[in-house]
Amino acid sequence: MESVTYILLYFLLLLSCFIFSILNIHKYKTKTSIYIFLIWILSAISAYFFYEATNGVVRDYSKITLIPFIYLFVALNISIYPIYKYDHIQYFGYSYSSKQHKILVTVALFSFFCSILPLIENILRLPVSFGNSDVLSDMYEDRENYLSFFGRKFQLLCDYLSLVSPIVLFYLLSLKKKSWKLIGGCLCVVLNECLFSFNTGGRSGLVQNLFYLFIVYTIMEKNIDQKIKKRINYIGLFLISFLIIAVLLVTISRYNSSESDTGNIFTWLALYAGEGPLNFNNDMWYVTKSTNGDNTFVALRWLLGLTDVDSVQDNWLINQNLGVRGNVFYTYIGFIFADYNIVGTILFLSLISILLLMKIKTYRNKLPIHNIFYIALWSRVLFSGTTFYSYMNFRSNFVLLYTLLFCIYLEFNYANKPLQNS
16 A cells, blocks of 8 residues: 555656646747656556556565655656756757758758668558558567568668657758758658558557657747648647557557466556556665666677677666566666666766756857757657666667767857858
8 A cells, every 4th residue: 555655656746847847838938848747647647557457466566665766756857957948948940050951951861762662661561560460469579571681771771860860850840941852851761760660560669759759849849830830730640640550559469469467458558658667666776786887888888899788688688687677667767777776877867967958058049950969869768768768779779879979970060150040
């Protein structure tokens, strides 16, 4: 009974921040932090239902106490503070150099070229995926690759541009002189990523792609014309409908093909939405060993020869070696906690927040376009952070590393007297 009380208190703490954010938002400012808090509130509600359905039956959550929930709450607020500050800065449009503009246009063209073949092959695969939901389960279990040889190569390039493309898309939509051909090309790139995730039976990839698209939109929407925003909202409704149908199809296929011990399918869904905080509180909180940065910097450590982790299974194994289950959710804070423990996690998140706060400074009431990338990359972590750290596996960590190098290159090409879009 005490555990239920602690979960409800955790929910009330998050709810108080959500209400505070709503009361302090203004009409012409962004609402990214509000949406992040909303996701965490929904996760807390799911955690309550999952606890009630599984504790003492298929899960043992007897070690849940209040302090780990307070730690989660404090760590989340440290993480979200730069996003909250961004929501409240007064700026109108972006500042950028002509060189930066050329770079972003080049990226748009290149990513569209890379997406053409895999997009065609992904669209042709849809009747098979929709026609038989068991195919999605088989795709997930076996990872059969239905793309052609060149389709796989171009898809790989699209994957490495997946964090850049949505930002380029909304940047192009914010310009006074819009190139609808380029915008259409970027839409194709984004659509291709979602279709590939769906066709391969990966709910996590599909949800994260659409979450990231949404979070980038909330970050950049204030600089997009109202007429275009209305069109985007209509498209957004379609994408949300697609997401719900796709996730349900994949979930049903995975549930039917598994020997799940979590009861009915609704409990299984609650597992994905709400088990992270429970697992962190009950298990990860008591870990004293460390994964030495293999969750947060696995790509860099691999390049330096400091680790041999290079797959999702390896990620599960290194966390399992801490004495906890490796293939479950602990929230993004939990996986950072596995790297740096109690004090180190707070220091790590504080450092990230300080660096991000330095990136929300304006130039003549304009925000440098390269700073949007840093804000978006971290917002992605927070928005999907009720489950795991978005960049913890080998591939996604490499994508993050390449994206950060691109951001640095873009920032290096920022002029002293940049151009501005109003």
